[in-house]
Amino acid sequence: MSPASSRAAATPAVADPPSPSDTRMAPGGPGYRRMSFALFLAGVATFALLYSTQALLPLVSADYGASASAASWTVSGATFALAVCVLPLSALSERFGRRTLMTASLAVAVAVGLLVPFAPTLEVLVALRVLQGAALAGLPASAMAYLAEEVRPKALVTAIGLFVAGNSIGGMSGRIIGGWLAEAWGWRVAVGTIGVIAVACAVAFRALLPAPRHFTAGSLHPRALARTVGDHLGNPLLRRLYVIGALFMMVFGATYTVIGYRLTEAPFSLSQGLVGSIFLVYLVGTVSSSAAGRLVARLGRRGTLYLAAGTTAAGLVLELVPHLLVMLVGLVLITAGFFAGHATASSSVSHTATHGRAQASALYQSAYYIGSSVGSAVGALAFHAAGWDGTVGLGFVAVFGVVALTVWGTYAARTRRHGGVPVSAH
Template sequence: MPAADTKASTPVGADPVPSVDSRMTPGGPGYRRMSLALFLAGVATFALLYSTQALLPLVSRDFGATASAASWTVSGATGALALFVLPMSALSERFGRRTLMTASLAVAVTVGLLVPFAPTLGTLIALRAVQGAALAGLPASATAYLAEEVSPRALITAIGLFVAGNSVGGMSGRIITGWVAQEWGWRVAVGTVGVIAVGCAVAFRLLLPTPRHFEPGSLRPRVLARSVRDHLSDPLLRRLYAIGALFMMVFGGVYTVIGYRLTEAPFSLPQGIIGSIFLVYLVGTVSASTAGRLVGRLGRRGALYLAGGTTTAGLLLSLVPVLPLVLLGLVLITAGFFAGHAVASSAVSHTAKRGRAQAAALYQSSYYIGSSAGSTLGAVAFHASGWAGTVGMGLLAVAGVVTITVLGSRAARAERCLATA
């Protein structure tokens, strides 16, 4: 019998056998391992990326630098990530998501162990930029991995868990560095984060299931340029990229400057207590992981309106010079940001049908450009006008989110009218 005849075929007149979706679903094989692996990758990414943010007053004091100069230890890392995330996504298309994420984490944690020995502020900023460039291989590759390996119905929840890992990493990194720095200085603090990230990286590599649906793409610049052009020509994707950048401007500005505000009168808090303030990141863990249910109830635009309104309320509340109200304001800002980020990033993965890694990379690039800009502009505004200046910058960014969402709603209604005409 010829080899071709050995293939299973559908008998004439019989109903076709439906194809079985082998992608992971909650409760299914590999889903828990995958969720934990990417959760730990998210922890390591944010812990490393923002390891100096809670320590900026100490960095300023050690090097005799201003707040805006020290803020470049954060902006340099996030800016480099934004610059390298697209090239890294192209490498992931060729060599695989898991391979690139593993290599990126390996380089980032190695640099993390060198950061404590930086002799000058310039060297520290340079090392942090290298670290940010290495971490660029994580975000876009992770969301592309999820889009390929997880059932569409579970995608928002899975991405929400990855984002929740980001929030836990950001929180734990800042709390640990705050208390360690209070006793032994900022250098020991960032070194401690580096050691923790090593553990996360090893566990990630051991836990993440082998991809089953990855198909290698091309590294040719022309193919990459065409994919980028196609994504940027999509009005919905452009709006989502802008929303991610604007949300992150608020978040980056607030958390870069909050340490300076809380060390000054009328609060005058010690470094350990300031680090513990970042426990509010737990709120972000919850809001990110429940983003799927929020979209199910309110729709994507409704969820974005709610996230923007929550962030605005938090910014306004933080203006009151009473510590409990400032903390409540940070809770609202954090909840609004992580919900908005989870909704926007999952919408990008759902919208892009081809070149998902590039689509996710463009979102991440916009997102971290927003972080870098927010960190720098927030510090400049604080230097010029105090906390009110940083809040003013944040309110303008949220106004941009709301405006873009309104324009998106109008565009969607216009498309529906054309479709029914």
Template sequence: MSFALFAAGVATFALLYCTQALLPAISADLAVTPDQASWTVSAATGALAVAVLPLSALSERFGRRAMMTASLCGAALVSLAIPFAPGLGWLIALRAVQGVALAGVPASAMAYLAEEVRPKALVGAIGLFVAGNSIGGMSGRILTGWVAQLWGWRAALGTVAAMAVLAALAFRMLIPKARNFTPSPLSPRAVARTVAGHLSDPLLRRLYAIGALFMTVFGAVYTVIGYRLIDTFHLPQGVVGSIFLVYLVGTVSSANAGRLVGRIGRRGALYLAVGTTAAGLLLTLAPSLVAVLLGLVLITAGFFAGHAVASSAVSRIAKTGRAQASALYQTSYYLGSSVGGALGAVAFHAMGWSGTVLLGLCAVLGASAITLYGTRAAHSEHRARIAHPAGPSLAGIRLTGR
């Protein structure tokens, strides 16, 4: 079961970001600007963001296993057509369809594991799924970079499509039938009430915004970094794709986020993630390849730590409708990726790399301001509880958590 979800994670994230490392090659071949080419990434992540919540509701009715199988098969079939897209418009449209298809996996995977895996084995199973996400995203970018250098970007996308088809087949063969799933009737009103309840919670709103802002930085930087590395440092396409090995740093930082929260609290961890990301952005302005690479390491470590802290807090804070709470976080997260990629490319086209860095710093400043507001709100609740021990509501008490 765990290896089936690992295969699903590999396929999902290899496909979702398959054009990101290829943007300079796509721009050169199709004679389009970076901001135009960036939509091949933003269309997929934006469509996924929009589709996650409704597909999570459908999985309650038709089953997690069926939803993930349909998603992977649909996305793999679309991936076989993408290398033959005649122009940028068709490429963007197919990538949007692919994003909708892929949304069924993040909409269902965690719920499936929670229902089918013994509690003692759940952490390990989720860890293997997350590892599949990371390896899929990283290997897809690295593979496309080297294949594109040898045979062009269309061949690179065909290679990723073949890898996704194999991963989808492995998932279908390895995934066992659900034993503990109980279908629920589709109730749009009930889902709407649950979503409205989550959106009315100020702490959840702040966490959604923080996740979106962190992903805005990450999406902007990694959508545009290929252009900077090729234009400024004249690196070949294969080496540019290999830059995504930096993701391994993120795997380490996210794995240690829980320990960090235990030592300095949730908001302390967010402040550290914000500071690390900002330092990395500034470092990439230096005219040195070593400095740029070190900056990417810091940005990646800061982003993954911030994302891990915010996403885990959502799961802990939501007492009811956790699937919808997590789906809302994923919606904001992938919207941040879509917006960040598009705006980061626009800023790069207008102002160069400094424009992309400026956009990232603005997003980091926004995340810092939200965290600071939450800290002050928590302190105010704490003082009010001391002054009036019987007064605060349960919601107020919950806001004082670190």
């Protein structure tokens, strides 16, 4: 990626003047608001379904007589299945179209979501959640590829930020609604209600999303797919972005999976409804992900990643203080840092890939959700072995990895610049 391209990507999104040579969507232009709202709703449904059991884990544990680490697989299983299936489903989107695959993915996921409340055993619940995660795998990479194809480059970071903002709203509303419903009627009613909400989002998404105008069907041949994947994995910038996304999500997954156990035990002893309300903090993520484009314009991509990592680390420090208000501030910082880092890294992937964008985004999503799965599972194990401090310690390790990779990217860029080779803005 050339410096000129990098500067273009970092420019704040504004309404572009009409141009007969570029029919892609831009803020203020035809179809942009419908597209933004449709993908926002898709993001809401995805995160509400994917993490529907996360805030309810103490109740799931009690219902099935399971440990925290066993119950955490209702989250880890879904995210791991998504990570495994996102690449092959992205290949289907290259052949059959982004909108078609996103619609099919949401349809299957919401159907499974309506079955989840009736799981008779923990094993059946985990199996349904794995199926649900696999179905949702068709959405994130296809959405990123759709945006990269249908939105003008100057508006891409902002458009992706709105999709990520939908993720944060979905994650927040699912947990808050689920928390209060679970306190009154149990976790099964809670996840069933989330499933019904997701159905409404899926129907509205399909009705609103504009038909793609710039999609060109690709090949489903395994060799072509392997060649495209090999090209992306051979790009040092993309490799760094993939690992950075995974590490950010590891912090986030570990913190939010275990926080319910931490806050329902002494000295806090909060009710399930109050624990669910803690997820109002997700609103911070909505703001920080939407602001990622402006941060990149001011600080550059590496500068924004440093800021996101520093903010997350500061939040982890506050999580070590056994005071509810201080811990809430810590969650605010962790959430703001995570969503800003995620929006920056994911938009960088979409901008960097010059071909096979669905596969480039799919590899990022795969790494990202592997980070979530590892964070949830290992975070719960750390909590079991060393308490809340163990979970926070895992977060520090992941943040250190983000900083180390970003420093390495800065060093690599300077080395290449001195060698006379054009360098990426990352």
